[in-house]
Every structure is written in structure tokens, then in C-alpha cells.
Amino acid sequence: MDYVTLKGGVKMPQLGYGVFQVPGKDCTRCVLDAISVGYRAIDTAQSYGNEEAVGKAVAGCGLARGELFLTTKIWMSNACYEKAAASIDKSLKNLQSDYIDLMLIHQPFGDYYGAYRAMEEALKEGKLRAIGVSNFYPDRLIDLCQFAEITPAVNQVETHVFQQQRLAHKYMEKYGVQHEAWAPFAEGKNGFFTNPVLAEIGEKHGKSLAQVPLRFMLQSNVVVIPKSTHKERMRQNLDVFDFTLSDEEMDAIRALDTGKSLFFDHYAPETVEMLTEMGKTRVV
Numbered sequence: 001m002d003y004v005t006l007k008g009g010v011k012m013p014q015l016g017y018g019v020f021q022v023p024g025k026d027c028t029r030c031v032l033d034a035i036s037v038g039y040r041a042i043d044t045a046q047s048y049g050n051e052e053a054v055g056k057a058v059a060g061c062g063l064a065r066g067e068l069f070l071t072t073k074i075w076m077s078n079a080c081y082e083k084a085a086a087s088i089d090k091s092l093k094n095l096q097s098d099y100i101d102l103m104l105i106h107q108p109f110g111d112y113y114g115a116y117r118a119m120e121e122a123l124k125e126g127k128l129r130a131i132g133v134s135n136f137y138p139d140r141l142i143d144l145c146q147f148a149e150i151t152p153a154v155n156q157v158e159t160h161v162f163q164q165q166r167l168a169h170k171y172m173e174k175y176g177v178q179h180e181a182w183a184p185f186a187e188g189k190n191g192f193f194t195n196p197v198l199a200e201i202g203e204k205h206g207k208s209l210a211q212v213p214l215r216f217m218l219q220s221n222v223v224v225i226p227k228s229t230h231k232e233r234m235r236q237n238l239d240v241f242d243f244t245l246s247d248e249e250m251d252a253i254r255a256l257d258t259g260k261s262l263f264f265d266h267y268a269p270e271t272v273e274m275l276t277e278m279g280k281t282r283v284v
Contacts, residue, residue: 076279
């Protein structure tokens with residue numbers, strides 16, 4: 001396993017296990033499977049509805065708490081100082097832990113400045129080891145970096161071979177923010193799992209098609225959190241540290257970038273309306 005060092009000296013595994021859309025009844029089993037095959041970073045969120053299931057797995061996995069890196073996210077319904085502070089304590093209880101390794105603002109909407117101040121205080125109190133954001137496009141990220149007391153350590157954004165976030169990555173590097181990818185497999189969209197460029201490169205290295213984009217992002221200094229509910233695929237997704245893509249192969253994958261989201265454009269008014277309505281109606 002490779003690690004990145006976040007601001008403040010916190011070490012984070014560069015490849016973790018994500019539990020988005022893994023229901024609670026399956027989530028505990030999946031997290032235990034992931035830990036058993038070698039994952040040491042688990043990514044959840046208040047809005048996923050499975051923090052408690054992750055907590056059960058962490059408590060029952062047999063590893064010391066310090067061997068695991070837990071990430072969760074403050075949902076929009078908690079995007080103000082008071083609600084965010086209370087939600088941090090609730091997440092700690094759900095995860096059965098005295099601290100959370102990384103807490104993120106889930107979306108750049110609502111009073112996220114108030115929520116961020118609550119995270120800054122929780123960081124100083126030792127409840128959180130690192131804080132950051134998710135889905136912050138460069139304009140929002142720069143604004144927060146310029147005015148927050150503590151610069152975000154991480155920005156988790158949609159990133160895959162078809163949306164490589166080159167401009168966003170440039171500004172994350174400028175402000176010392178670690179780039180983390182959600183949907184590294186693009187959820188199978190745009191013919192991801194039959195892409196001939198990825199398939200050919202995988203064949204050259206004796207690797208599966210899915211292992212190639214993970215390796216690409218690792219070599220691009222991006223943290224990745226692939227998801228699978230199948231233990232063997234979890235193992236395959238983790239088995240990407242024993243080969244290196246050549247410069248030519250990296251360029252071939254870079255050429256797949258469209259620079260466009262396959263999910264949400266956070267600059268589009270209709271997207272903002274949809275997400276903010278979701279934030280008001282989905283209370284966690």
C-alpha cells in the first residue's frame with residue numbers, strides 16, 4: 001500500500017474502499033471483507049445511511065483502531081455550525097470511534113462555511129485528524145482556501161478516465177489539497193468496462209481492464225476509493241501496486257479525457273436546484 005501525507009502530517013492510504021450505495025445490511029459484511037483482503041481506508045458519509053454498519057465492522061474486525069483510516073462527510077441538512085457540530089458527535093457514535101481520520105463537507109451548498117468552522121474546532125479538539133471538502137469546483141475551493149483558518153486537506157471529486165479534472169487538479173496542487181476520486185470506474189458509463197485502450201494496456205501488463213485506470217490515478221497522485229460488493233473484485237482492485245504504466249500508456253489514457261462530468265455539473269443551475277432540494281428534503 002502507498003500512502004499520501006496530508007497537511008498536518010496525517011498519512012492516508014492512497015487506495016481505499018468506498019461504501020456509497022452499499023445498504024447497511026450488506027455494508028458490515030463488505031467492510032469486513034475489504035479489511036480482510038488488505039484495505040485500511042474506508043469511505044462513508046452521513047447521507048449513505050451506513051455509518052453504523054461501518055462502525056460495527058471496524059469494532060469487530062480485530063484490528064487496532066489506529067490501523068484504519070475512516071472518512072465520512074457532513075450532509076447538506078447539517079450545513080451550519082450548530083448542526084454540523086452535533087452531526088460530528090453523532091458520526092463518532094455511529095462509527096464507534098473516539099476520532100475520525102478525515103471529515104469532509106459533502107456538497108458546496110448551504111452554510112458550508114459554518115459547517116467548516118465546526119470541523120476546524122473538532123480538529124483542534126482531537127475529534128478529527130484531518131478535514132476537507134467534496135465536490136468543490138475550483139472557484140469554491142479557492143474561496144475556502146483563501147478565507148478558512150485551516151486549509152482543506154482533501155477535495156473528493158468525480159474523477160475517472162473520461163473526467164480527469166485537470167484544471168481542478170492544478171488548483172488542488174497549488175493550494176496543497178489532496179485530490180481524491182469518487183466514481184473511479186465512472187459507474188460503468190460511456191463504455192468504461194469495454195474501452196479498448198484500457199483493455200489493451202491491461203493485457204500488456206497481465207492485469208484486468210479495471211486495474212489500469214486505478215493505476216493511472218495512483219501515478220497521477222490521486223487517492224482512489226473503488227467500490228465492489230464482491231470479495232474477489234475487492235482483492236483485484238487492491239492489486240495495483242506491482243506494475244507501472246509507461247509514459248506512452250499514461251498519455252494514451254490522458255487522451256480519453258473529455259473534461260465533462262458523467263453525473264453532475266455543479267455549475268449548471270438545474271444541478272444546483274436538484275442538489276439543494278435534496279439537501280433540504282433528505283435530513284440525516
